[in-house]
Amino acid sequence: MLRHAIAPSARYTKASHDVVRHPRLSSDAKILLLYVQGLPDHTTFKPLSELAHKLGIKGRAYQKAKQQLVENGYVHEWRSQADGGRWITEQLVANTALTGEQAAHVRGTPPAPSPVAVPPSTHFPTVGEPAARTAGGYEPVEDHSDKTTPHPPSEPERPASTADPTLLARAERVLLSLRHSRRELHLGVREAAKLAVEAVKWLERGLSESDLRQALLAERPREGVRSAVGFLRYRLVQKLPEPRTTPQSFDPVRPRELIECEGPGKKHAFRPLLDETECTPCRLIAANTMYAEAPSPEPDHLPWRERFARINTTPAALPGEG
Numbered sequence: 001m002l003r004h005a006i007a008p009s010a011r012y013t014k015a016s017h018d019v020v021r022h023p024r025l026s027s028d029a030k031i032l033l034l035y036v037q038g039l040p041d042h043t044t045f046k047p048l049s050e051l052a053h054k055l056g057i058k059g060r061a062y063q064k065a066k067q068q069l070v071e072n073g074y075v076h077e078w079r080s081q082a083d084g085g086r087w088i089t090e091q092l093v094a095n096t097a098l099t100g101e102q103a104a105h106v107r108g109t110p111p112a113p114s115p116v117a118v119p120p121s122t123h124f125p126t127v128g129e130p131a132a133r134t135a136g137g138y139e140p141v142e143d144h145s146d147k148t149t150p151h152p153p154s155e156p157e158r159p160a161s162t163a164d165p166t167l168l169a170r171a172e173r174v175l176l177s178l179r180h181s182r183r184e185l186h187l188g189v190r191e192a193a194k195l196a197v198e199a200v201k202w203l204e205r206g207l208s209e210s211d212l213r214q215a216l217l218a219e220r221p222r223e224g225v226r227s228a229v230g231f232l233r234y235r236l237v238q239k240l241p242e243p244r245t246t247p248q249s250f251d252p253v254r255p256r257e258l259i260e261c262e263g264p265g266k267k268h269a270f271r272p273l274l275d276e277t278e279c280t281p282c283r284l285i286a287a288n289t290m291y292a293e294a295p296s297p298e299p300d301h302l303p304w305r306e307r308f309a310r311i312n313t314t315p316a317a318l319p320g321e322g
Contacts, residue, residue, distance in 0.1 A: 013038035016095060021177040024072055028057050029065040033074055036093045048075065048091055073097035091286045161164070170198035174209050174216075175232065181217055182223045191229050205243040215239055 015034055022030070034053050039051070052062045069075040076092040092103055175192040175213025178185040179230060187195070196259040200214045224229045270279035278286075 018097075019074075019095065022072070025074075026065060029062055029068045029074075031055060032057060032065055033069060033093065039093050047089075048093065069093075073099065073103075076103040076107075078099070085210050145296070156299050163197070163204065167200045168196050170205055171212070172196040172207055172311070174212050175199060177213065177231075178216060181213075182225075185216075185232065186229045187228055187232075195229065195232055195236065198233060201237070201240060205241060207241065 015037075019025070019030060019033060025033075032048075032055060035055060036048070036051060043051075049062060052058070052065070057065060066075060074094055074097060075095075076098065078090045080088050080090070082088055084322065089163070090107070092107060092297055093104070095101075098106065166170070166277070172192045175187055175195055176189075179187065199212060202215070203209070207215075216232060221231075256272055258271050260267055261277070261279045261282055262276040263269050263286070265282070268279070276283070
């Protein structure tokens with residue numbers, strides 16, 4: 001193997017052989033560590049994940065590289081809670097492996113002293129005879145004044161719906177399908193499950209899934225939809241239709257009895273619809289025969305020469321006739 005190397009005169013970072021040849025550090029971990037060492041001081045306030053993102057180290061690759069740096073002492077983290085209840089994470093990146101005590105010293109906070117075992121002291125009994133402890137009539141109350149949490153209190157659980165599970169699944173399917181028609185109505189699975197309690201009332205009142213979908217997609221607001229959950233909940237509650245009444249059942253019409261056709265030809269029977277005495281084929285034959293035998297009417301508008309000739313050829317009526 002041939003080697004050609006020129007030492008740079010500027011814009012370089014000194015890398016320790018312990019880092020470059022470390023057997024338990026991947027290439028992403030080494031590149032990320034060297035990249036952070038060469039950054040100017042005004043960029044060190046950014047989190048390590050943001051710096052890794054600029055190098056193209058993202059997702060699972062970043063988590064693996066960071067875990068290797070932490071396990072081998074090159075990255076240390078401290079989490080603390082501020083006065084407002086917000087959690088803060090401080091990170092320390094070193095070019096040499098440091099222990100927890102060394103990292104705390106670099107940070108400027110001395111390590112917590114290890115607890116010292118103290119032998120139990122001898123207590124003398126107080127004046128009077130020992131008595132049994134009285135219990136009852138008092139319930140201890142936990143004090144949470146010194147505890148803060150960054151998470152808001154959880155919402156109270158909604159009462160379970162008594163609707164048919166099949167209808168609930170259909171209503172949830174309709175709500176999740178709205179995203180295909182209007183992207184601003186995109187819902188998550190948990191959001192659709194909560195709104196299905198209101199949407200199922202539409203199906204219980206006799207409306208179909210298509211009717212429910214059309215009602216939710218109709219009348220698009222001009223200013224758009226800021227919150228899909230709020231918009232759909234308002235429409236489901238305010239636009240709830242009246243229950244549909246079930247149609248009255250009618251007795252089926254009984255067919256008429258067979259009768260003998262009075263038309264020409266061979267005798268046969270047929271079933272009339274109303275009060276006709278001939279079957280349909282016989283009535284069609286009679287109608288065609290009458291139409292064929294009827295004389296064709298003369299045109300009402302003849303040319304003036306033909307009308308004049310017809311008048312001259314017609315004999316005049318004698319007095320007293322007609």
